[in-house]
Amino acid sequence: MGVDSFVSWLRDVAGSLHDNSAYLTELDSAIGDADHGANMDRGFQAVVGMLDETSFDGTDELLKKAGMTLVSKVGGASGPLYGTFFLRFGTALAGADLTPEAIGKGLHAGVEGVLARGKAELGDKTMYDAWAPALEAYDAAVAGGSDLGTALTAAAEAAAKGRDATIPLVARKGRASYLGERSAGHQDPGATSTTLILESAARTLS
Amino acid sequence: MIGIVVVSHSRALAEAAVGLATEMVAEDKRPVIAIAAGLDTTTFGTDAMAVSEALGTADSPDGVLVLLDLGSAVLSAEMALEFVDPEMAARVRLTSAPLVEGLVAAVVTASTDASLDAVAAEAERGLVGKQDHLGVATADAAPVVEADRTVEVVVGNEHGLHARPAARLVGLVNGFDAVVTLTDLDNGKGPVDAGSLSMVATLNAQQGHRLRVGASGVAADAVLAAVEDLAAQNFGDAVVEKAAPSPGGSGLDVAIGPAVLAGAQVSLGDYVAGDNELGRLDEALATAGEQLDELRDNHGDIFAAHLALLGDRKVLDDVRASIAAGASAPAAWKQVYGELATAFEGLDDEYQRERAQDVRAVRDRVLRLLVGVTEVAPTDGILVVPELDAATAATLDATRIAGIAVRAAGTTGHGVIVARSRGIPLITGIGDVDVPPGAVVSFDARTGSFEVAPDEERVRATITEREGERAQAIADADLPATTRDGRTIDVLVNVGVVQDAVDARGADGSGLVRTEVLFGDRRTAPTVDEQVDAFRAIAQALGGKPITIRTWDIGGDKPLPFLPQDREANPFLGERGLRVFRRRPELLRDQLEAIRRTAAETPVHVMFPMVTTADEVAWALQELGPRDGLEVGIMVEVPAAALRVGSLATELDFVSIGTNDLTQYTTAADRTNAAVAPLADGLDPAVLQLIDHVVRNAGVRVAVCGDLASDPHAAVLLAALGVSELSAVGPQVPLVKAQLRQADLGRVDTAAVLAARDADQVRGLL
Numbered sequence: 001m002g003v004d005s006f007v008s009w010l011r012d013v014a015g016s017l018h019d020n021s022a023y024l025t026e027l028d029s030a031i032g033d034a035d036h037g038a039n040m041d042r043g044f045q046a047v048v049g050m051l052d053e054t055s056f057d058g059t060d061e062l063l064k065k066a067g068m069t070l071v072s073k074v075g076g077a078s079g080p081l082y083g084t085f086f087l088r089f090g091t092a093l094a095g096a097d098l099t100p101e102a103i104g105k106g107l108h109a110g111v112e113g114v115l116a117r118g119k120a121e122l123g124d125k126t127m128y129d130a131w132a133p134a135l136e137a138y139d140a141a142v143a144g145g146s147d148l149g150t151a152l153t154a155a156a157e158a159a160a161k162g163r164d165a166t167i168p169l170v171a172r173k174g175r176a177s178y179l180g181e182r183s184a185g186h187q188d189p190g191a192t193s194t195t196l197i198l199e200s201a202a203r204t205l206s
Numbered sequence: 207m208i209g210i211v212v213v214s215h216s217r218a219l220a221e222a223a224v225g226l227a228t229e230m231v232a233e234d235k236r237p238v239i240a241i242a243a244g245l246d247t248t249t250f251g252t253d254a255m256a257v258s259e260a261l262g263t264a265d266s267p268d269g270v271l272v273l274l275d276l277g278s279a280v281l282s283a284e285m286a287l288e289f290v291d292p293e294m295a296a297r298v299r300l301t302s303a304p305l306v307e308g309l310v311a312a313v314v315t316a317s318t319d320a321s322l323d324a325v326a327a328e329a330e331r332g333l334v335g336k337q338d339h340l341g342v343a344t345a346d347a348a349p350v351v352e353a354d355r356t357v358e359v360v361v362g363n364e365h366g367l368h369a370r371p372a373a374r375l376v377g378l379v380n381g382f383d384a385v386v387t388l389t390d391l392d393n394g395k396g397p398v399d400a401g402s403l404s405m406v407a408t409l410n411a412q413q414g415h416r417l418r419v420g421a422s423g424v425a426a427d428a429v430l431a432a433v434e435d436l437a438a439q440n441f442g443d444a445v446v447e448k449a450a451p452s453p454g455g456s457g458l459d460v461a462i463g464p465a466v467l468a469g470a471q472v473s474l475g476d477y478v479a480g481d482n483e484l485g486r487l488d489e490a491l492a493t494a495g496e497q498l499d500e501l502r503d504n505h506g507d508i509f510a511a512h513l514a515l516l517g518d519r520k521v522l523d524d525v526r527a528s529i530a531a532g533a534s535a536p537a538a539w540k541q542v543y544g545e546l547a548t549a550f551e552g553l554d555d556e557y558q559r560e561r562a563q564d565v566r567a568v569r570d571r572v573l574r575l576l577v578g579v580t581e582v583a584p585t586d587g588i589l590v591v592p593e594l595d596a597a598t599a600a601t602l603d604a605t606r607i608a609g610i611a612v613r614a615a616g617t618t619g620h621g622v623i624v625a626r627s628r629g630i631p632l633i634t635g636i637g638d639v640d641v642p643p644g645a646v647v648s649f650d651a652r653t654g655s656f657e658v659a660p661d662e663e664r665v666r667a668t669i670t671e672r673e674g675e676r677a678q679a680i681a682d683a684d685l686p687a688t689t690r691d692g693r694t695i696d697v698l699v700n701v702g703v704v705q706d707a708v709d710a711r712g713a714d715g716s717g718l719v720r721t722e723v724l725f726g727d728r729r730t731a732p733t734v735d736e737q738v739d740a741f742r743a744i745a746q747a748l749g750g751k752p753i754t755i756r757t758w759d760i761g762g763d764k765p766l767p768f769l770p771q772d773r774e775a776n777p778f779l780g781e782r783g784l785r786v787f788r789r790r791p792e793l794l795r796d797q798l799e800a801i802r803r804t805a806a807e808t809p810v811h812v813m814f815p816m817v818t819t820a821d822e823v824a825w826a827l828q829e830l831g832p833r834d835g836l837e838v839g840i841m842v843e844v845p846a847a848a849l850r851v852g853s854l855a856t857e858l859d860f861v862s863i864g865t866n867d868l869t870q871y872t873t874a875a876d877r878t879n880a881a882v883a884p885l886a887d888g889l890d891p892a893v894l895q896l897i898d899h900v901v902r903n904a905g906v907r908v909a910v911c912g913d914l915a916s917d918p919h920a921a922v923l924l925a926a927l928g929v930s931e932l933s934a935v936g937p938q939v940p941l942v943k944a945q946l947r948q949a950d951l952g953r954v955d956t957a958a959v960l961a962a963r964d965a966d967q968v969r970g971l972l
Contacts, residue, residue, distance in 0.1 A: 039251065068255070071285065075215075075251020077278035080285045083254070117281055175277055 001098050001148070001205075006059050007051055009204040010066055014044035016196045027189040031176040035076055036189040043074035043082070059098065063090030077174055078190060081114050081127065088113035100148045103205075104138055107155075111135060118173060125171040125183060127190035134159035134198055149206030156198040163191040208322050209238040209264030210312055211298075213257055213274045213283050214305065217244035223306050227313040237316040240264040242282075252278045257286035261298060269297040269322030271329065273309050299326050302385070302422055307332030323383075327519075330385050331399060334520070353387060353420025357430045359437035362729050362767040366412040368561060371441030373514030376401055378432055384423035386433070391416040392773060400433075402520040407561070410553050414770050438729060458672050461609025461631035462648035462665040463587035465641045465658075468598070472536075472573040479534035484526060487535040490575040491516065497571065501597060509597070515568045521546055536576040543569035563614075563621065567595035588649070590641050594621030594634075604628045611636050611649055611656055615883075679944035683712025687943040690950040695925045697943045698933040699748070700911060704740065707747035710936045712943055715751035715809075717862065717933025718911040719744060721797065722760050731768045731793055737800035745808040752809040754862065754909075754933070755801050756841065757794060759783045759815035769793060778870070783816025783841070784826060791829060798830050811837040813862055818844045823854050839906075843867035848896040852903040861904050862933075865912025869893050887965035888914040894927070894968065895960050901928035909933060918945035919972045926954035 017024070017040045025037030047066050056062040067086030071079050089110035096102040111131045120126040137158035141151035164187070171183035174190075214220040220243035228236055240260035245251040257272075264270050272283055280300070287295040299322055301308060308329035315328040361367050367375070379386045379400045388406060389396035392415040398405035400419065411417060417437075421430050436442065480486065494516055502509035515521075521542055528538035543565055550562040574580065585606050591598065593614040599621040602610075610625055615635035625632045633649040636656040641647060648660040650668065657665075688694040698717035699710040703724060707716060724740055725732045732740075745753050760766045761782030774780035787794040801812050814826045817840040830838065839860035842848050848868065855861055865888045870876060872893050875885035887893075901908050909931035914920045916934040921942045924932060926949075934942050955971060962968045 033250075035250065042245075071282075072253045072255045073245070075245045075249060075253070075278070077281050079251070079278060080254055080281040084285065117285065 003056050003059050003062055005205050006062055007056070009201055010044070010047055010051060010062075012200040012204045013197050014048045016200050017041050017044050017193065020192075020196055024189050024193055027187055027192055030186040031171060031179055031183045032189060033076070033175050036078065036193065039074045039076045039078060040082075040193055043070045043079065046070075046073040058094070060090040060092075060094035063087070063093065066090075077118070078127075078193065081118055081190075082193075084113040084117045085110040100142045100146070100151055103148060104135075104142055104151075107135060107138065120173045123169060124173045125166050125169040125176065125188045125191075126173050127188070127194040129166045129169070129188065130159040130162040130191035130194040130198075133162040134194070147206070149202065152198065152202040152205060156195065156202045159191075159195040159198045163187065163195045166191045207237050207266060207319055208268045208316050208325055209240070209266040209270045210309070210316060211240050211242060211257070211260045211264045211270060211272045211283075212305070212309060213252060213260075213272060213279045214241075214243035215250040215252055215275055215277075215279060217241070217247050219243065219275070219305075223309050226306065227309045230310060230314050231317040235317040237313060238264045238266065239313070242286075252282040254282040254285035254289065257283050258289040261286060261290050261294065265294055265297075267297070269299060271312055271316070271322060271325055272298060272300045273303060273305050273312065273329065274300065275305050297322070301326050301329050303329035303332050331520075334399060334402075334405070353385075354422045354426050355430055356418050356420040357434055358391070359417050359419060359434055360729060360767045360770075361411050361413055361415045361417060362437070362440045362726075363413055363443045364726060366415070367406065367409065367417075367441065371443050372406045373511040374442045375433065375436060376406060376514050376518075377510070378436055379429060382423075382425040382429035382432070384421045384425040384429040386429055387420040389418040389420070391418055392770070399520070402518055405520060407550065407553075414767050416770065458631050458669065458676070459651035460649065460665070460668050460672055461588055462646065462660065462662060462669065463608035464644050465590050465611075465647045466587045467590050467641060467643050472540075472570055472577055472579065474534075474536050474540065474573075474577060477534060477536055477577050483529045483533075483535040483538075486576060487525065487529065487539065490535070490572050491522075493575050494568075494572050501600070509600075511564055512568050512571075512597070515565060516572070536573055539572055539576065540569060543572075563593045563595055566593070567597055571597070588647050590636075590647070594625060594632075599624035599628070599630070602628075602630065604630050609633070609649065611647065613637060613639075675944065676941070679940040680711060682944060682947070683940040685712075685943070685947070686714075687946040689925065689946055690948070691952045693925065693951055695921075695929075695946050696931040697921075697939055697946070698754075698931065699936050699939050700933050701744055701753070704743045704747060706936050707744045710748065711940050713748060713751070713936070713939050715748055716744060716753040717909055717915075717931055719753055719755045720759065721756060722758050722766055726766065729767050731796070734796050734800045734803070737797060738803050741800065741804040741810070742807060745804070745810070750808055752811060752837075754811040754813055754839070754911075755804075756813050756815055757784070757797055757801075758786070759841075761786050761816075778876075783843075784814045784822055785816055787829075788822075788825065794829060802831075802834065802836065805834065805836045811839060811860065813839040813841055813860075815841045815864070816843060816867075817841065817854065818846050820850075820854055823857065827857060839909075841911075842900055843871065845872050845896060848900050851900045852905055855904045855906045858906055860907040860909060860931075861900065862909040862911050862931075863897055863900060863929075865893065865897075865910060865914040868896060868912070872896060888912065889920060889923075889965040889968045891960060891962045891964065891968060894923070897924065897929070898927050898956070898960055907931065916942065918942050922946060922949040922951070923954060923956075923959060923968075923972060925949070926951040926956050 021037035021041040023037065024040060025034055028034050028036035047069050050065060050069050063086045067083045067090060070086060071083030074082065089106045092106040092109035093102065114131065115128060118126065120128045122129060122132055134155040138151045138155040141154040166188035167186065168184055170181055171177045171179065176183045212220045212224060220241045224239050224241060240263040242253065242256040242260040245253060261270060274280055274283055283300050287298060311332040312325050312329040315325045363371050386400035387397035388400045388409060390409045390411045393410065395409045397420065398409055400406060419430060419433050495513065498509050498513045498516060502513060524542045525538045528542060529535055547562040547565040550565055585603055588608050589610045591612055594610060594612045607630060609631035612634040613636055622632065622634060633651045633656060639656060641658055645658055646662060647658050648665040649656040686694050687697050696714040698715045699706060699713035700718045701707050701716045702720045741755060760769060761771060761780060762778045771781060801810060804810050817823060823840060837859040839858050839862055840854060841864045842851060842861050843864040847854060851861060869888045869890065870886050873885045873890055875882040908929050910924050910929050911933040914924065915932040916938040918941050921932050922945055925946060932942060959968050959971055962971065
């Protein structure tokens with residue numbers, strides 16, 4: 001468990017987002033500006049390009065560089081949001097042993113960054129609606145003695161539930177909020193990409 | 207000069223907006239404008255790194271203003287502030303201004319070396335011109351400057367959010383680092399900038415209207431709390447405004463003296479424009495500000511309103527723009543303030559319309575300073591003015607000036623109120639009569655006459671006579687009003703505030719306690735206990751003589767802050783008086799409870815306003831419940847009620863005729879509308895015939911509590927028609943009593959009065 005695992009995770013995320021690019025864009029075309037799939041794909045392809053050219057000694061450096069890349073390459077609001085997530089996640093891991101507890105702290109730091117940046121609340125129909133239950137499930141699993149893989153699997157499953165629960169919500173943040181009531185009945189693209197990222201983590205980080 | 211950064215999803219959009227804005231300013235005066243837009247020339251998106259680079263490019267010791275489009279532009283810009291040096295980040299301002307309009311305003315303002323605060327403020331105001339132009343209907347559709355937080359407040363002020371409370375609001379708001387907007391939820395006007403007096407005035411917010419106050423910016427919470435606090439204090443309007451005007455001065459209604467003409471148009475004919483018109487304007491504004499500061503300190507809030515008008519930033523911007531376009535300072539000033547006065551005159555509300563004279567007073571003060579003429583306040587004689595501004599009325603030497611004759615009609619202007627409260631003899635509405643300066647003139651407000659070169663001896667005799675009358679009447683105030691033919695008429699006082707009862711001389715009780723005025727400054731309904739306390743205080747001030755409490759008389763032009771009403775197309779024919787409570791009787795029930803409890807301690811009568819049918823009387827009596835010795839009556843204001851008073855009064859002890867409303871409903875004329883006001887004459891024989899009919903058919907005691915009862919000569923006529931009780935405004939009570947004592951009712955030719963052709967003929971017979 002080290003830098004290589006995290007590199008594998010980021011590459012796996014890039015593949016997953018690339019495969020789901022059309023799906024995410026389709027979700028976004030219902031309630032947003034139809035660019036989430038393309039934006040995330042572009043951002044993570046840039047991350048892959050960066051990984052191909054650079055080698056990292058520390059996980060924190062890796063994640064921060066990935067975050068900066070997303071900030072510059074995604075384009076939409078998910079750029080600063082996921083960018084902030086990886087920057088804060090990386091910062092929190094600096095000098096830490098990669099225990100399930102430390103990674104939990106890193107995830108929390110990242111999600112707090114997302115909240116500070118986007119000022120979303122639970123139920124606003126945003127990626128936070130997937131992050132919040134995921135963190136809760138992760139913490140519970142770790143507290144119950146689970147290993148990292150099990151905890152991340154629990155987090156991904158909770159995120160998927162949170163993602164599904166965004167369907168009936170009325171969006172209160174982002175471009176979808178302009179649609180008001182018409183945003184209800186559609187799954188939130190941000191919560192969907194968050195779930196993909198966590199599912200990838202469950203596959204690759206253990 | 208500050209720098210500007212434009213953050214947009216689209217490079218093309220940003221470049222076009224910058225092109226539009228820079229077109230406004232000469233190349234050598236443009237601020238540095240850096241763009242962070244699009245991921246490349248065609249891909250939509252924002253990049254925090256690109257924004258931080260742009261901040262570096264545009265950075266200046268004076269600060270950087272960042273204009274943004276939406277969504278990720280805001281997030282990326284915020285993120286960029288974390289990437290740059292904190293010292294630099296501290297001088298960067300992200301603005302919620304609309305991208306295109308805000309950028310144009312920002313570039314133009316920045317080119318004048320304005321501060322970051324000033325540029326940001328102008329950018330935030332970028333939409334005002336467009337909203338103004340497109341009118342109210344689009345204001346709701348374009349709430350681009352979205353407020354972070356909002357609160358709702360109620361306008362409790364009797365005359366709505368007029369100049370003085372508006373000035374206090376504007377002054378308050380401008381002291382905070384926040385963008386504050388106002389929306390009138392009852393008339394749908396707004397949002398407008400709460401920091402601009404002219405914009406606040408366009409809301410035309412009336413008493414009882416709910417305002418949504420929105421605020422953005424670092425001090426949003428603080429400014430909203432402060433606005434709530436100010437609103438809770440009626441925007442600083444003191445309750446004393448409702449107190450009866452204290453006599454003071456000579457208090458006479460007749461005057462004579464040499465005419466002193468003032469208030470003539472300031473002539474710009476000799477003005478020579480220089481190359482520093484903006485500088486001259488600033489100098490004149492500074493001097494006017496000092497003058498008004500001093501006037502405010504000595505004479506109060508009217509001048510605070512003038513000060514706010516003087517410093518209204520939107521209006522000043524217009525003046526400066528006009529000067530920049532080549533106009534001389536006085537020409538620009540005169541034109542812009544003239545237009546503002548015209549805008550006030552176009553408002554719906556009579557009271558607001560008269561605020562136009564405040565605008566003209568400020569206009570002329572600055573014009574005189576610009577042109578270099580001084581206006582010396584007259585010390586003697588009769589001041590003849592086109593309209594009376596508050597500054598003049600407040601600064602005249604009341605002990606020396608003989609009187610004031612105002613050409614314009616209208617009785618609620620600031621100047622008129624001030625002059626009255628100082629006891630200066632005053633007549634309004636003398637019109638265009640030609641008055642040579644220095645000519646001896648006289649007026650008699652009682653008869654409405656204004657004469658040039660009058661018979662001086664006759665006028666002086668009238669003055670002596672009035673002084674004697676007044677002195678005698680006050681001395682005799684406590685004697686009963688028994689006529690020469692032996693009838694004693696009860697003369698009572700109308701009470702709006704407890705002080706009216708305290709000040710009353712010679713009143714045989716109160717024939718009208720206006721509960722909606724008594725509690726009109728309240729933001730929430732008074733409790734039963736509070737009402738009992740107020741009623742008891744009035745009764746005690748009148749030595750335990752009977753008081754007639756009228757239940758809440760709201761609607762028409764009298765909204766109550768704690769009982770908001772829907773806007774009606776025709777409020778005087780809508781839910782007024784008793785009608786209001788048929789659907790929601792709770793407030794009325796509380797009041798009747800308070801009246802019953804007061805009646806257990808002191809003689810009390812109760813009467814219900816705006817009654818039309820016997821059903822309404824039955825409903826009111828049912829709501830009242832057991833009477834326990836309480837005398838019960840109704841107001842007769844509706845012609846239908848006058849005509850069938852016999853069937854309405856079967857269960858009652860008295861009726862009281864409200865002559866103001868009875869007159870306006872009988873003549874179908876609004877006395878506050880100058881075009882038809884002469885029709886609404888209480889002495890119209892048709893009105894008098896209805897009063898006569900009520901006296902003959904009521905079968906119970908008949909009182910009059912409208913304005914007619916305050917006119918000593920009309921009072922005699924009413925008594926002759928058989929009215930046994932008159933309720934007048936406080937200062938008139940001794941005069942009405944004195945007139946009645948000299949009257950022989952048997953000699954009043956009531957038949958001729960009732961058969962008269964019109965009100966003028968009636969006056970001739972009195």
